[in-house]
Amino acid sequence: MNVCKKHQLSTTNKNNDNLISICKQLLQQQSFTVQCDIRNKxxxxxxxxxxxxxxxxxxxxxxxxxxxxxSGKKVYCLPNDDKSIKVNTSIASQIEFITHNQLVVIIKTKPGSARIIAKFIDRNPHQEILGAIAGNDTIMIAPRDINHITECEKAVDLCLGRA
Incomplete structure (x- = not known):
């Protein structure tokens, strides 16, 4: 690779890192409801x-x-990487119901909320919970032992501040 190409790649990486940093700052400081507003900014x-x-x-x-x-408007939000996330009414208000079928615990959420709730569950481990997989509005919780599915559901309720 010639020197010009190396410089060009280095400059591109710096610009990309700068863009990522600026975008993070924007999302932390302002609320955006559409991507077009982020692009314009x-x-x-x-x-x-x-x-x-x-x-x-x-x-x-x-x-x-x-x-x-x-106010109920959907806005873009960075995921919270803080391991000390606290349950508050905004998370609990996104849950429609929690149930199980003897194999897995299912959490039905409002659209777009499943991923952050599953991440919260995974970052706050409980001995009854093996892990969580999220879609758009549904989370599947794998119990550590299917013979303790009821205990797993209770652990999920406790983790999410619903017990």
């Missing part, structure tokens, strides 16, 4: 050649999700 900040698809890939790479804010 990035353009204002000097990223003139950013496309809508680039914004979409960036949000995916950051693990951004849409969750309802205090």
């Amino acid at each position: 990035l353009i204002e900040l000097g990223f003139h050649d950013i496309s809508s698809s680039t914004v979409s890939r960036l949000l995916f790479r950051l693990g951004v999700i849409k969750i309802p804010n205090a």
Whole structure:
């Protein structure tokens, strides 16, 4: 690889890291309901050649999700990497019901909420819970032992502040 190519790749990586950093700051400081608003703000900040698809890939790479804010509007939100997440009414309000079928515990959530709730469960392990898998509005909890499925469901309720 010639020197010009190495410099170009190095510059591209620095610009990409800068874009990621700026996007994180924007999402922490402001509420955005549509990707177009994020793109427009990035353009204002000097990223003139950013496309809508680039914004979409960036949000995916950051693990951004849409969750309802205090007024019920769905806004883009960075995942919380803090291991000391506390259950609050906003998480509990996203759960529609919890049940089991003797093999797995199922949590039905409002659309778009399953991923963050599953992440919360995985980051707050309980001896009865093997793990969680999330879709858009459904979470499947694998119990450590199917003979203790009721205890697993109770552990999920306890973990989510519903017990």
